[in-house]
Amino acid sequence: MLSKLVQRSVQLSAxxxxxxxxxxxxxxxxxxxxxxxxxxxxxxxxxxxxxVPGASQNSYTKGLSADFKALxxxxxxxxxxxxxxxxxxxxxxxxxxxxxxxxxxxKSAAEAEAYTRSGQILLEKLESGGKPVVAAIMGACxxxxxxxxxxxxxxxxxxxxxxxxxxxxxxLGLTPGAGGTxxxxxxxxxxxxxxxxxxxxxxxxxxxKSIGLIDxxxxxxxxxxxxxxxTTHAYLEEVAIKxxxxxxxxxxxxxxxxxxxxxxTNYFLSRRPLLDSVVLRTARDKVLKQTKxxxxxxxxxxxxxxxxxxxxxxxxxxxxxxxxGELSQTNASAALIGLFNGSTECKKDKYGPARKTxxxxxxxxxxxxAGIANVSIDKGINTVLIDTNQEGLDRGLKQIATQLDGSxxxxxxxxxxxxxxxxxxxxxxxxxxxxxADVVIEAVFEDLGLKHKIIQQLESVVxxxxxxxxxxxxxxxxxxxxxxxxxERVIGMHYFSPVDKMQLLEVIVTDETSKETLAAAAKLGLAxxxxxxxxxxxxxxxxxxxxxxxxxxVARLLMEGLSPRDVDRLSTEAGFPVGAATLLDEVGLDxxxxxxxxxxxxxxxxxxxxxxxMLQDLINLGFKGRKNNAGIYKYNTDxxxxxxKEINEAAIKAVEKYRSQPPTSVSSDEDRKxxxxxxxxxxxxxxxxxxxxxxxxxxxxxxxxxxxFPPFWGGPFRFIDLYGAEKLVAHMERFxxxxxxxxxxxSQLLADYAKSGKKFYx
Numbered sequence: 001m002l003s004k005l006v007q008r009s010v011q012l013s014a015x016x017x018x019x020x021x022x023x024x025x026x027x028x029x030x031x032x033x034x035x036x037x038x039x040x041x042x043x044x045x046x047x048x049x050x051x052v053p054g055a056s057q058n059s060y061t062k063g064l065s066a067d068f069k070a071l072x073x074x075x076x077x078x079x080x081x082x083x084x085x086x087x088x089x090x091x092x093x094x095x096x097x098x099x100x101x102x103x104x105x106x107k108s109a110a111e112a113e114a115y116t117r118s119g120q121i122l123l124e125k126l127e128s129g130g131k132p133v134v135a136a137i138m139g140a141c142x143x144x145x146x147x148x149x150x151x152x153x154x155x156x157x158x159x160x161x162x163x164x165x166x167x168x169x170x171x172l173g174l175t176p177g178a179g180g181t182x183x184x185x186x187x188x189x190x191x192x193x194x195x196x197x198x199x200x201x202x203x204x205x206x207x208x209k210s211i212g213l214i215d216x217x218x219x220x221x222x223x224x225x226x227x228x229x230x231t232t233h234a235y236l237e238e239v240a241i242k243x244x245x246x247x248x249x250x251x252x253x254x255x256x257x258x259x260x261x262x263x264x265t266n267y268f269l270s271r272r273p274l275l276d277s278v279v280l281r282t283a284r285d286k287v288l289k290q291t292k293x294x295x296x297x298x299x300x301x302x303x304x305x306x307x308x309x310x311x312x313x314x315x316x317x318x319x320x321x322x323x324x325g326e327l328s329q330t331n332a333s334a335a336l337i338g339l340f341n342g343s344t345e346c347k348k349d350k351y352g353p354a355r356k357t358x359x360x361x362x363x364x365x366x367x368x369x370a371g372i373a374n375v376s377i378d379k380g381i382n383t384v385l386i387d388t389n390q391e392g393l394d395r396g397l398k399q400i401a402t403q404l405d406g407s408x409x410x411x412x413x414x415x416x417x418x419x420x421x422x423x424x425x426x427x428x429x430x431x432x433x434x435x436x437a438d439v440v441i442e443a444v445f446e447d448l449g450l451k452h453k454i455i456q457q458l459e460s461v462v463x464x465x466x467x468x469x470x471x472x473x474x475x476x477x478x479x480x481x482x483x484x485x486x487x488e489r490v491i492g493m494h495y496f497s498p499v500d501k502m503q504l505l506e507v508i509v510t511d512e513t514s515k516e517t518l519a520a521a522a523k524l525g526l527a528x529x530x531x532x533x534x535x536x537x538x539x540x541x542x543x544x545x546x547x548x549x550x551x552x553x554v555a556r557l558l559m560e561g562l563s564p565r566d567v568d569r570l571s572t573e574a575g576f577p578v579g580a581a582t583l584l585d586e587v588g589l590d591x592x593x594x595x596x597x598x599x600x601x602x603x604x605x606x607x608x609x610x611x612x613x614m615l616q617d618l619i620n621l622g623f624k625g626r627k628n629n630a631g632i633y634k635y636n637t638d639x640x641x642x643x644x645k646e647i648n649e650a651a652i653k654a655v656e657k658y659r660s661q662p663p664t665s666v667s668s669d670e671d672r673k674x675x676x677x678x679x680x681x682x683x684x685x686x687x688x689x690x691x692x693x694x695x696x697x698x699x700x701x702x703x704x705x706x707x708x709f710p711p712f713w714g715g716p717f718r719f720i721d722l723y724g725a726e727k728l729v730a731h732m733e734r735f736x737x738x739x740x741x742x743x744x745x746x747s748q749l750l751a752d753y754a755k756s757g758k759k760f761y762x
Contacts, residue, residue, distance in 0.1 A: 034067035034070065034071070035053065035063050035067060036050065036051060036052050036053065036061065036063045036064040036067045036068075037049060037050050037051060037064065037067040037068060037071060037089075038051065038089065039071055039074075039075070041080070041081060042241050043241070043245060044080060044081060044082040044083070044245075044248070045081070045082065045083045045084065045085055045241050045244045045245060045248075046075045046078075046081045046083070046084045046085070047084075047085045047087065047237065047240075047241065048068075048071050048075070048084060048085065048086050048087070049087055049088060049089040050064060050068070050087075050088045050089060050090075050094075050095060051088065051089030051090060052064055056090070056093065057090070057093040057096040057140065058088055058090060058093050058094065058095045058096060058145070059095065059096045059097060059098060059099045059144075060095070060097065060098040060099055060102075060119070060144045060145075061099045061102070062099075062102065065118075065119070065122070068122065069122050072122060072125055072126050072129070073125075075129075075131070076125070076129045076130075076131070081131065082131060082248045083131055083132045083133070083134070083244035083245065083247060083248045084126075084131055084132070084133040084134070084244065085133075085134050085135075085136055085237070085240040085241055085244050086126075086133055086134070086135050086136070086148065086149075086152055087135070087136035087137070087138070087236070087237060087240060088138065088139065090139065091138060091139065091229040091230055091232070091233040092138065092139040092140075092162050092229060093139040093140055094137045094138060094139050094140060094141040094145050094149075094163075095140070095141060095142065095143075095144065095145025095146075095148060096140050096142050096143070096145060097142045097143025097144045097145055097146075097168070097169075098119075098143055098144040098177075100172070100337060100340060100341070102115070103328060103337065106328055108325075108329070109325035109326050109328060109329050110325060111325075112324060112325040112328035112329070113321045113322055113324060113325030114325075115177075116177030116178060116320075116321045116324045116325070117321045119144065119147075119177060119178035119179075120177075120178055120179050120317050120320075120321060122178075123147065123148060123150075123151035123178055123179055124151070124179070124317075126148075126151050126152070127151040127152070127153075132153045132154065132244060132247040132248060132254075133151070133152040133153050133154075133244075134152060134153070134154045134155075134156065134240050134243050134244045134247070135148070135149040135152040135154070135155045135156065135240075136156050136236050136237060136239070136240035137149060137155065137156065137157040137158065137163060137214075138157070138158040138160075138162070138163055138232065138233055138236055139158075139162050139163055139164075140162070140163075140164050141157075141163070141164065141165050141166075142164070142165070142166050142167075142168055143166070143167060143168055143169055143176070143180075144177075144178050146165055146166065146167055146180065147167075147176060147177075147178040147179055147180040147183070148178070149165075150179065150180065150183040150184060150187060151179065151183065153247070153254055154215050154216075154243060154244075154247060154252075154254055155213070155214045155215050155216070156214070156215065156216045156217075156218060156236065156239060156240055156243060157205045157208065157209075157214045157216075157217055157218070158205070158217075158218050158219075158220055158232060158236055159205040159206065159217040159218065159219050159220065160205070160220045160232075161204070161412075161413065163204075163205050164202045164203065164204065165196075165202070165203040165204075165205075165208050165213060165214075166196065166200055166201060166202045166203065167180050167184070167196050167197050167200060168200040169200070169297075170197065170198060170199070170200045170297045170298055170301060171200040171336065171340075172333060172336045172337050172340060173295065173296070173297045173327055173330060173332040173333030173334075173335070173336040173337070173712075174297055174324060174327050174328065174333055175197075175297060175300050175301045175304055175320060175323045175324050175327060176197065176301075176320070176324075177320060177321060177324035179317060179320070180197070180320075181197060181301060181304045181305050181308060181316070181320050182304075182305075182308040182313070182316045182317055182320060184196065184197065185270065185305055185308065185309060187212060187213065187256075188211045188212045188213055189211065189212075189262065189265075189266045190266055190269050190270050190275075190279060190309075191269070191279075192211045193305070194279075194283055194302075194305070197301050197305065198283065198287065198298050198301060198302075204411060205217055206411075207411075212256060215254075215256070216239075216243070218232075218235065218236055218239055220232045221235055270309050271309070271310075272310060275306065275309060275310065276306075280302055280305075280306055283302055284299065284302055287299060287302070292572060292573050292575070294332070294575050294710070294712045295332055295712055296327060296330055296332060297327055297332070297333070300323040300326070300327055301323075303319070303323065304316065304319045304320045304323050307319040307320075308320075331712075331713075331722045332712045334714070334718075334722065335711065335712055335713055335714025335715075335718050335722065336711060336712065336714065338697075338700065338714045338715075338718050338761065339700065339701065339704055339711060339714050339715065339718075341697075342697040342698070342700055342701040342715075343503075343531050343701055343705065345697060345701075346531040346532055346533055346698070346701050347526065347531065347532075349522065349523060349526055351515075351518050351519040351522040351523070351534075352515055352516075352518075352519040353519060354516060354519035354520040354522070354523045355438055355465060355520055355523075356438070356523065356527075357381060357438040357439045357520065357523065357524040357527065358381065358382060358438060359381075359382045359383075359384070359436045359437050359438050360373075360376050360381050360382065360383045360384070360437065360438065360439050360440070360441070360524070361383070361384045361386065361433075361434045361437040361439070361440035361441070361458075361462070362376075362383060362384070362385050362386065362440070362441050362442075362443060363386050363440065363441070363442040363443060363444060363454055363458075364386070364387060364442060364443040364444040365385050365386070365387035365392050365393050365395065365396025365397070365427070366387075366392070366395075366396065366443065366444075367399070367497060367498075368443040368471055368495060368497060368499060369385065369387075369396060369441075369443035369444075369471075370385070370395075370396035370397075370399040370400050371399070371403075371495065371497065371498055371499025371500055372441055372443060372471065372495055372499055373385045373396070373400060373425060374399070374400045374403050374404070374499065374500055375499055375500055375528045375529070375530075376527075376528060377400075377421045377422065377424040377425050378404070378407070378413070378421045379527050379528055379529065380424070381424065381524075381527065381528075382424050382426070383424060383425050383426070384426045384428060384433045384434060384437070385397075385425060385426065385427045385428070386427075386428055386429065386430070386431065386434075387427075387429060388429065389429060390429065393427045393428075393429065396427070397425075397427055400422070400425065401422070403500050404418045404421060404422060405418070431457055431458070431461045432461065434458065434461050434462050434466075435461060435462070435463065436463065437462050437463070437466050438465070438466060438467070438520070439466065439467045439468075439469060439520060439521065439524050440458055440462055440466060440467070440468050440469065441469040441470070441471055441493055442454045442455070442458075442468070442469070442470050442471065443471040443495075446472060446473070446474065446475055446594070448475060448479060448480065451470060451472070451475070451480050451483075452480070452482075452483035453483075455468055455470075455480070455481075455483050455484050455490065456483055456484075459484060459485050459486065466489070467489055467490075467491060467517050467520045467521055468484065468489055468490050468491075469490075469491050469492065469493040469521055470490070470491075470492055470493070471492075471493055471494060471495055472492060472494065473494055473540075473541075473543075473544050473591075473595075474539065474540050474541070474544050474594075474595055474598055474599075476537055476538070476539060477490065477491065477492040477508050477509075477510050477513075477537045478510045478511070478512070478537055480492075481510060481512065487510070487512045488512050488513060488514040488517060489514065489517050490510075490512075490513070490517075491507065491508065491509060491510075491513050491517050491518065491521045492506070492507065492508030492509075492537065492541070493505060493506075493507055493508075493521055493524075493525065494506035494507075494508060494541060494543065495530075496543075496706050502705070502706065503529075503530060503531045503705045503706075504530065504531050504533065504543070504701070504702055504705040504706030505525040505528070505530035505531065505532050505533070506533055506535055506541055506542060506543055506702065506706070507521050507522055507525060507532055507533070507534045507535070508534075508535050508536070508537050508541050509534060509535075509536065509537060510537040511537075518534065522534070531701055531705050533693070533698045533701060533702045533706075534694070534698075535687075535692050535693055535698075535702075536690075536691055536692045536693075538690070538692055539598065539599055539602035539603065540595070540598075540599050540602070540603075541692070542684075542687050542692050542693050542699065542702055543702055543703075543706050543707055544595060544599070545599065545603070545607075545683055545686075545687060545692070546680050546683045546684045546687065546703060546707065546716070547587075547680070547707055548595050548596060548599045548607050548683070549606065549607045549608075549609065549679040549680070549682070549683050549743070550580075550676055550679050550680040550683075551580075551583070551584060551587065551592050551595075551596070551610075552596060552607060552608055552609030552610050552679070552743075553609045553610070553675055553676050553679045554567060554571075554580040554581060554583070554584060554610070554676065555584070555592075555609060555610020555611070555614065555615065556609040556610040556660075557580075557610075557672060557675075557676075558581065558610065558632070558655050559610055559611065559614060559655060559658045559659060559660050560659075560660055560661070560662040560667075561659060561662070562672070563647070563652075564579075564581035564582075564632045564633060564647055564652075565579075565581075565647065567579065567580050567581040568580065568581050568582055570669055570672050570673050570676070571583075571673070571676060573669075573673065574673040574676065574677060574710060575709075575710025575711070575712055575713060576708050576709070576710060577708045578708060580676060581632045581633070582632075582633065582645075583708075584625065584631065584632055585625035585626045585631035585632050585633055585635075586625065586626050587625065588624055588625045588626070588627055588631075589615050589618050589619055589623060589624050589625045589631050589632075590619050590624045590625070592615060593612055593615035593616055593619060596608070596610075596612045596615065597612055600612070605741065605742060605743065606682075606683075606742055606743050606745065607683070607743075608743065609679070609743055611658050613658070614654070614655060614657070614658040617654050617657070618631070618632075618651055618654055618655075621650065621651070621654060623648065623650070623651050623654075630648055630651075631648065631651065632647075632648060632651055632652075633645040633646060633647060633648055634646050634647075634648045663738035663739065665734070665738050666734065666735050666738045666739075671731075671735075674731055674735075675735055675744075677710075677719070678728065678731065678732050678735070678744065679743070679744070680703070680707075680709065680716060681716040681719055681720065681728070681750075682732065682744070682746060682747055682750060684699050684703060684716040684717065685716070685717075685720075685746075685747040685749045685750045686747045686749075687699065688717070688749060689747050689748060689749040696715075696717035696718075696760040696761065697717075699715060699716060699717055700714055700715020700716065700717050700718055701715065703715045703716050717760040717761070718760070718761065720750070720753065720759075720760060721759045721760055721761055725750060725753040725754040725757075725758075726754040726755075726757070728750070728754070729746050729750060729751060729754040730754075732744045732745070732746050733746075
C-alpha cells in the first residue's frame with residue numbers, strides 16, 4: 001500500500017527537497033537533535049520525543065512534521081535499531097493534533113487532500129517499517145496525535161486525568177485525515193469507533209484500556225515525589241523501552257484477544273449487509289436527527305469508514321484524504337474553525353497582572369450562586385457561600401453536592417477528590433468570613449436596592465484589594481456601582497445557567513472600572529475554565545441585548561398563530577440547539593417580559609416585536625415557564641413519564657387574544673427562520689458599532705457559547721460573511737416593508753458592509 005500511496009501523492013517541489021536535504025543532522029541516529037524532536041538509542045531502541053519549542057502543547061506544525069519524517073527515515077535505514085519508542089518530551093502533552101493554522105494556507109480541496117495524504121504516507125511508513133513501535137502516552141493525545149498512536153504496534157498510557165484520547169476533527173467540520181477513520185475501526189469495536197469519530201468525545205485512560213485502544217496502563221508515581229510529573233514521565237520511558245525490547249526479543253507477543261461474543265458481534269456488524277442496513281443506517285439517522293443536515297462532516301465520516309470496511313485498505317485511505325479536502329472548503333468548517341480560534345483567544349490571560357483569587361465569596365445560594373461556588377471549589381478556590389437563612393444555604397449545598405456527585409459518577413474525578421473539593425466550601429449566614437476575600441460575587445435578585453445594600457455591607461468587611469462583582473444579566477453596572485465607596489473595584493460578571501455547563505462569562509466594565517479590577521475578574525473566570533468576553537456596560541450588555549429582539553420575534557410568531565412545536569422545529573432546523581418556544585420557557589416568561597420592557601425603554605422599538613402585554617397576561621395566569629413547570633408548555637416532573645412536556649392549551653388560548661395576521665410575503669418557513677436569525681444578527685452589529693464588544697470574534701464566541709447561536713454559522717458576524725451582507729440586508733428590507741416599522745432596519749455598520757462588500761474576517 002505504501003508504494004501506491006507514495007506514487008499517488010503530491011511530490012515535494014525542488015525547492016522543498018533542496019531545503020530538506022540541506023538540513024545539518026548528525027550522521028549517527030543516536031543523540032540526533034532536530035528543532036522539534038530528539039532521538040536517543042538505548043539498547044538498540046530508538047526513543048523519539050516530540051518537543052515543539054516554546055509551546056505548552058505539541059502539535060503537528062510544519063517543522064515537527066518535517067523532523068518526524070526525517071527521523072522515521074533515519075530509523076528505518078539504521079540496521080542497529082531494532083525497535084522504536086514514540087513519546088513526547090513534554091510530560092503533560094503527547095500531541096494535541098495538527099496545527100490548525102496550517103489550514104489557513106490551504107487554498108483548495110486538492111491542496112488539503114495533498115496535505116493530509118502526506119500524513120497518511122508518513123504514518124504508513126512508521127507502521128510498515130518492520131520494526132516494532134511502542135507509543136508511550138502522557139497528557140493529551142488528540143487528533144493527529146491519536147492517529148500517530150494508532151499507527152504504532154503497542155500503546156502504553158499513564159493513568160491520570162491529564163491523559164486523554166480523542167478524534168476531535170468532526171468538531172472543526174472535518175474528518176480525521178491521517179488514517180484515523182481506517183485504523184480505529186480495526187483496533188476497537190465498530191460502535192466505539194463510530195462514537196469517537198462522530199462525536200469527538202474524550203476518552204479517559206481506563207476507558208481506553210477497556211475498549212482496546214490502549215494495551216497497558218502505567219500508574220503515575222506518588223504525589224510525594226517532586227516533581228511528580230517529571231518522575232512519572234521518566235518512569236513511562238523506562239517501561240516503554242523495556243516493552244519494546246521484550247517485543248523485539250519475542251518475550252512479549254502482541255495479541256489482542258477480545259471476548260468471543262464481542263469478536264463475533266463486531267465481525268458481523270462490520271460487514272455487509274448488517275453494516276449498511278443496521279449500523280450505518282442507524283448512525284446516519286441519528287446524525288441527521290441531531291444535526292438537521294447542517295453539518296456535513298459526520299455524514300462524510302460514515303462514508304469514509306464504510307469505504308475502508310467494504311473495500312481495499314488503500315481505498316479507505318484515499319477516500320479519507322479526499323473527504324478531508326472537500327470538507328476543508330465548506331462554510332461549516334470555516335465557521336467551526338473560526339469558533340475554535342475565537343474560543344482559544346478567550347482562554348488567554350491577556351488583561352495584565354492580577355492577584356490570584358485564593359479566597360472567593362459568593363452572596364446568594366440560589367441556582368446561580370450555588371453554580372458559581374461549584375465551578376470554583378473544584379478548581380482549588382476556597383469559597384464562602386452566604387445566604388440570608390439556613391434553608392437557603394441547604395438548598396444551595398444540595399445543588400452543589402448533586403453536581404459534584406454527578407462528576408464522580410461520570411468519572412471526571414474520584415470520590416476523595418470530590419470530598420476535598422467540598423471541604424473548600426464554607427456555608428454561612430454571616431459576612432464576617434469574608435475578611436480575607438480576594439473577590440466577592442453577589443448573585444441575588446435583579447433588585448437595584450438590594451444590590452446597593454449588599455455592596456455597602458461588603459465594603460465594611462472585605463479587604464482593600466477585594467473586587468466586588470455583580471452577577472446581573474441586565475442592570476447597568478454603573479448604577480449598581482453608584483452605591484460603592486470604591487466604584488473602581490466594582491465589576492459585572494455575568495454567568496450563564498446552568499453555570500457548571502455553560503462556558504461563557506461576560507465580564508462587564510464601566511468607565512470607572514480599574515485595569516486591576518478587570519484583570520482580577522478575568523483571571524478568576526479563566527481559573528473557573530470559562531471563556532471570558534469583556535463587554536462595555538450598557539443596558540443588556542451583549543448577550544441579553546442580542547437575545548431580546550430574537551425572543552420578541554418568537555413571541556410575534558406565536559401571536560401570528562404558529563404552534564409552539566412549529567416554532568421549536570423551525571429554530572432547531574435553523575441550527576439553534578434549543579427550540580425558540582422552549583427557550584422562552586427556559587429563560588422564564590417573567591424574565592423575558594421584564595427584559596423586553598426594560599430594553600424597550602432603553603433602546604426603543606427595534607427590540608420589540610411580540611406584544612409584552614401578551615407575556616404579562618401569561619404571567620398573571622401563573623405561567624412563568626420551566627421554573628414553575630408551566631409556560632408555553634406544561635412540564636411533567638415525574639421521572640418515569642416519557643412525556644416531559646406538552647403544549648399548555650391555556651397559554652395558547654391566552655395568546656389568541658393578541659392574534660395577528662402575518663403578511664403572506666414573509667411567512668414561508670425559510671423567511672421565519674431568517675426573521676429569527678436576522679433580529680439576533682442585527683442587534684449584534686449594533687453592539688459592535690457602539691463598542692459594546694471589541695471584536696467580531698468576541699461577539700461570535702459569546703453568541704454561540706452563551707446563547708446557542710447556530711455553531712455551523714460560526715456566530716452572527718461569521719454568518720454575515722458566509723451568507724453575504726448584501727443578501728441579508730435585502731431580506732431585512734423586505735421584512736421591514738412587510739411590517740412597516742423599524743424592527744428589521746439594519747444597523748449602519750451592517751448597511752455599510754452590504755454596500756462595500758467588506759467582510760468581518762479576512
